[in-house]
Amino acid sequence: MSKFQVNKTYAEINARIRAGEAVVVNAEEMIDIVRRDGPVEAARKVDVVTTGTFSTMCSSGAFLNFGQTTPTIKAARVWINKVPAYAGLAAIDIYLGVTEPAEDDPLNKIYPGEFRYGGGHIIEDLVAGRKVFLEAKAYPTDCYANRKCKKELALADMGHALLCNPRNGYQNYNCAVNMTDRTVYTYMGTLKPHCRNANYCSAGELSPLLNDPYYRTIGLGTRIFLGGGVGYVTWQGSQHNPHAPRSPNGTPRRPAGTIMVQGDLKQMSAHWLRGVSLQGYGCSLAVGLGVPIPILDEEMAYFTGVSDAEIFTQVVDYGHDYTNRVDRNYGEVSYAALRSGEIEVAGKKVPTAPLSSRVKALEIAEILKQWILDRKFELGEPVAQLPTVDYSVDINK
Amino acid sequence: MYTRIYFLRFPKETSDQPIIYQLVRRYDIEFNILKADILPQREGIMILELKGLRENVKEALAYLKDLGVNVERLAGKIRRDEDRCFQCGACTGVCPVGALFIRRPDMAVLFDPEKCTGCGLCVPVCPIRAMEVCFDEIVEEALI
Ligand code: SF4
Ligand code: SF4
Numbered sequence: 001m002s003k004f005q006v007n008k009t010y011a012e013i014n015a016r017i018r019a020g021e022a023v024v025v026n027a028e029e030m031i032d033i034v035r036r037d038g039p040v041e042a043a044r045k046v047d048v049v050t051t052g053t054f055s056t057m058c059s060s061g062a063f064l065n066f067g068q069t070t071p072t073i074k075a076a077r078v079w080i081n082k083v084p085a086y087a088g089l090a091a092i093d094i095y096l097g098v099t100e101p102a103e104d105d106p107l108n109k110i111y112p113g114e115f116r117y118g119g120g121h122i123i124e125d126l127v128a129g130r131k132v133f134l135e136a137k138a139y140p141t142d143c144y145a146n147r148k149c150k151k152e153l154a155l156a157d158m159g160h161a162l163l164c165n166p167r168n169g170y171q172n173y174n175c176a177v178n179m180t181d182r183t184v185y186t187y188m189g190t191l192k193p194h195c196r197n198a199n200y201c202s203a204g205e206l207s208p209l210l211n212d213p214y215y216r217t218i219g220l221g222t223r224i225f226l227g228g229g230v231g232y233v234t235w236q237g238s239q240h241n242p243h244a245p246r247s248p249n250g251t252p253r254r255p256a257g258t259i260m261v262q263g264d265l266k267q268m269s270a271h272w273l274r275g276v277s278l279q280g281y282g283c284s285l286a287v288g289l290g291v292p293i294p295i296l297d298e299e300m301a302y303f304t305g306v307s308d309a310e311i312f313t314q315v316v317d318y319g320h321d322y323t324n325r326v327d328r329n330y331g332e333v334s335y336a337a338l339r340s341g342e343i344e345v346a347g348k349k350v351p352t353a354p355l356s357s358r359v360k361a362l363e364i365a366e367i368l369k370q371w372i373l374d375r376k377f378e379l380g381e382p383v384a385q386l387p388t389v390d391y392s393v394d395i396n397k
Numbered sequence: 398m399y400t401r402i403y404f405l406r407f408p409k410e411t412s413d414q415p416i417i418y419q420l421v422r423r424y425d426i427e428f429n430i431l432k433a434d435i436l437p438q439r440e441g442i443m444i445l446e447l448k449g450l451r452e453n454v455k456e457a458l459a460y461l462k463d464l465g466v467n468v469e470r471l472a473g474k475i476r477r478d479e480d481r482c483f484q485c486g487a488c489t490g491v492c493p494v495g496a497l498f499i500r501r502p503d504m505a506v507l508f509d510p511e512k513c514t515g516c517g518l519c520v521p522v523c524p525i526r527a528m529e530v531c532f533d534e535i536v537e538e539a540l541i
Binding site: 054112197199274275276277286339340341351353354355356358359360 | 483484485486487488489490491499501502503504505506521522524525526
């Protein structure tokens, strides 16, 4: 016997999608529906809630197979547009990480460094259809005689190109401030001294994992929007931590769950994969990610009805505490407060700025909605769950 | 009150004349020098905010032009590449005058070139370099 009043299966929802009868809304629209009709009615009405997020995700990269040469080569060291890629794989397979800077980058020698070009920019160049210059060095063997190769190539020339991101879609993230007396340049942006600004980086109520706080539906095999194409959740992300402290509604109040995702790079677009340069920190890639959440029952309706006022995060000092691993925070704030443009930290009003694009997050949720309505996209039922915790949530509160 | 920001380029013959003083004295204009790079007997540049009655600002600009000073509204000099900007909002944390700001509740990041002082702080902060500030390239523009 199910403990729920509404019970739907993936197969039933997919049948409704195929029949063009599925009701799909984005996570922002779902807030009003659940508020107005309650979770049970909302679950009866809505089949899928789409989420989205678009921001810098450093733990990203691509496996590329760059095509054989004559004679054949077993590449040992590889550079693309002077950015080193990892070549310790079979002959012409490489992994290009997005935070890898060009080899001649001055880094932080001229502080704060600009980090103009790196792995993330190459991925953007490739999906934009631009050619890149590849250089490989090798030691010769009887089966792979070539010692070096140089070639220009485009994404279309590669046998295989897989975006493979070991950690994306962080479920919640810190709000960063700087309590020291000098400006710091971090992956959370430029932070002025004496806590004069605060940066935050989450899509909040639109963010995938905040809409499925205990990973009931997001698991191995979940089909997703990735970089403008279709991808999959393939594992929990590195640092996935379901044990973070949570609010009564289930959402974590600290960085918690993460997902590993992959997808065919050839399907993706430069609109949703952007090379970024973070001053004083390094290069990276902004990734567009969207996850559809099946409303299997009223509990999933309740979870997806969460709003920014009910999601909290901690304020962390990135001037000293973060780098020295001091476990301390300067209080908690809601995403509604963060979005208002001003929060209070230690009794002082501090202006906030987002680093994650709300506009693009919503655009992704809308695209995913349209794909489903157009019957181009069906839900993938997870074959295994992500690690989670026991919980009990009162959905009538 | 009429407030505008201008990019001025002084030919070297004018660089030792008390032009700014004249603007105040003759046209009752308040000014704010946002950036200046002027060396005696060399061509100089200045980014100047002028505040005053609309008529007075117009006359002051005509006076500058008569002296051979090349004047251009700064609005044209700071550009945001609208295609590249992905509306993250990082720049709004550093823009000192609110020329880059967030519209609520949809969180769209807007750029108001009229308010921009050309300080350039947003340029390195933008992760995709969508803000372009260029002081060098002058396009002769109908002044008033
Ligand atoms: S240059 Fe950038 S930071 Fe400076 S005022 Fe203009 S928009 Fe704002
Ligand atoms: S930082 Fe750059 S990309 Fe982000 S909103 Fe500002 S101009 Fe646009």
